[in-house]
Amino acid sequence: MNLAVVLVSPKTPGNIGAAARAMLNMGARDLRIVAPRCYVLDPQALAMAVHAADLLRSARVYPxxxxxxxxxxVSVGTSARIRAxxxxxxxxxxVRPLVRAASAPAxxxxxxxTGLINSDLEQCQVTVRVPTGDYASLNLAQAVxxxxxxxxxxxDEAPAYDRKTATREEMEAMYGHLHETMQLIxxxxxxxxxxxxxLWRAMLDRALMSSAESRLFRGFxxxxxxxxxxxxxxGTVSGRQATEQDAPGE
Structure with missing residues (x-):
């Protein structure tokens, strides 16, 4: 499976390295790090990665x-809290069937x-929570x-869906377009x-739009x-014409 693991603004090098090791344990190899607050290849990160050091070195960093x-x-956020x-x-x-059927899940x-903030979760079609006891806070590597x-x-499970959905960039561009149109009208x-x-995001993300469908919606x-x-x-032209007609002649 072409599964990417995205760490948003991690703080501790050891946690990044341990997360890379957890990925290697499970067979995931695409690590992406957003706005890290530490040096990704810090010696502590490499030490905690153990045999996943190469995976860590190949990680891509994004702003x-x-x-x-x-x-x-398909993007799946993680959270232990209910958000308004x-x-x-x-x-x-x-959520497994959705992820299993995706071509490029994250x-x-x-x-x-803090975990993911609301603006992060808005960019995910769905959010999952790992079932725990009363104390729900997991170490980053444990969660990964x-x-x-x-x-x-x-x-080995058969996919529940059989079509490719639009990329998140296509959907985010569509939502930006929708926002502009809502304000215009x-x-x-x-x-x-x-x-x-x-509310619109929640509804349209459930539709699992294809690229063609997102373009169709933007055409609308x-x-x-x-x-x-x-x-x-x-209206402006009509207003001008009325003004000219009502104006006194020379």
Missing amino acids: TLREALADRD DLPAPRHPSQ LVFGPEE LLVCYEFLQAQ GYTDAVRARHTLR LRQVTWKVEDAAKR
Whole structure:
């Protein structure tokens, strides 16, 4: 499986190295690190990686999560908390068919102290939570090991879906276009826009759009924009004509 593991803003070199080792244990080899707060190849990281040192050295570093997920078609966030306006985390086994059928899935893990913030989880189609006891906080490497195990153990299962979905970059571009269109037609305002867009994201991500379908939706948005702008121009022209007709003659 072409599975990427994305670590968002990790703080401790040892945790990065241990996460790389956990990936190697489970057979995942694509490590992506977003805005790290330490040196990725610190001696402590290499020591904790043990035999996964080469995997760690090949890790790619990105400035933003959006760039790290750009070529992925399914992204799965991890969280132990319920967030307002965002779908509740699901058991990994419930999400396994979706990940198994994806061409380029990604698992996203947040910083050690806080986990993923809401703006990170918005970029994931689904969120999972590893079942634990009352104390739900897992070490970063433990979380990577458990979630990778949940998905990579199922490689022999038949996929539940049989079509390629749009990449996250295509979907993020579509959501940006949707946001602009909603503001243009007065569907939302600056105060309500984020909440409204989260609801649309949740609904459209469930649709698992293909690239062609995302382009189709953006074509609809372009037509809406054109109609609104054309109507505004016509209104301006009509207003000018009325002014000229009402103006007293020389």
